[in-house]
Amino acid sequence: EAGVAQSPRYKIIEKRQSVAFWCNPISGHATLYWYQQILGQGPKLLIQFQNNGVVDDSQLPKDRFSAERLKGVDSTLKIQPAKLEDSAVYLCASSPRGAGELFFGEGSRLTVL
Amino acid sequence: DQQVKQNSPSLSVQEGRISILNCDYTNSMFDYFLWYKKYPAEGPTFLISISSIKDKNEDGRFTVFLNKSAKHLSLHIVPSQPGDSAVYFCAATPGTYKYIFGTGTRLKVLA
Numbered sequence: 001e002a003g004v005a006q007s008p009r010y011k012i013i014e015k016r017q018s019v020a021f022w023c024n025p026i027s028g029h030a031t032l033y034w035y036q037q038i039l040g041q042g043p044k045l046l047i048q049f050q051n052n053g054v055v056d057d058s059q060l061p062k063d064r065f066s067a068e069r070l071k072g073v074d075s076t077l078k079i080q081p082a083k084l085e086d087s088a089v090y091l092c093a094s095s096p097r098g099a100g101e102l103f104f105g106e107g108s109r110l111t112v113l
Numbered sequence: 114d115q116q117v118k119q120n121s122p123s124l125s126v127q128e129g130r131i132s133i134l135n136c137d138y139t140n141s142m143f144d145y146f147l148w149y150k151k152y153p154a155e156g157p158t159f160l161i162s163i164s165s166i167k168d169k170n171e172d173g174r175f176t177v178f179l180n181k182s183a184k185h186l187s188l189h190i191v192p193s194q195p196g197d198s199a200v201y202f203c204a205a206t207p208g209t210y211k212y213i214f215g216t217g218t219r220l221k222v223l224a
Binding site for chain 2: 048093101102107
């Protein structure tokens with residue numbers, strides 16, 4: 001079974017530029033999560049999808065971050081414009097029904113200069 | 114507001130000995146808890162979980178203990194192996210499947 005796929009693995013941009021991250025969850029997993037992990041901290045939930053609907057986006061900085069999950073499968077997280085404090089690893093995770101364990105991708109490391 | 118806390122940022126243990134990683138939580142609505150292991154440049158991988166209706170769950174060398182009255186859980190690794198060296202995160206959810214993660218404990222197992 002293929003795992004959660006994320007791209008790109010690494011991205012370096014300057015502040016005020018934009019960036020997009022892509023995630024393809026495990027086949028059949030209805031729930032998809034985007035987490036932000038800043039160095040030395042635990043993963044922080046940005047947004048949770050159930051199929052293609054948003055369940056929780058209370059911690060998503062909506063003035064600069066956006067996310068979509070078209071057709072309830074893969075998802076894109078966008079940051080525009082980026083700030084220095086957005087430097088982090090962006091982790092995508094999926095689960096079969098939002099229950100039990102989460103399966104994480106390898107993450108996308110963003111550096112904002 | 115840090116609802117899930119791992120107060121020890123790092124821990125060193127001799128190979129073959131027991132590793133004990135601790136986690137405290139503040140939200141009494143949490144009813145499902147998980148431990149994840151993370152190697153550098155990789156995503157977290159699931160290790161073991163426990164429901165609030167239990168106080169112990171074992172899987173091979175890994176055991177998780179839950180003390181609901183103290184709002185505390187711990188992960189025991191026996192015996193510890195060098196390959197266990199990683200960052201360990203505990204996570205909790207109140208049943209809405211919004212998982213809240215702790216800040217992690219870096220475990221180093223010395224050969």
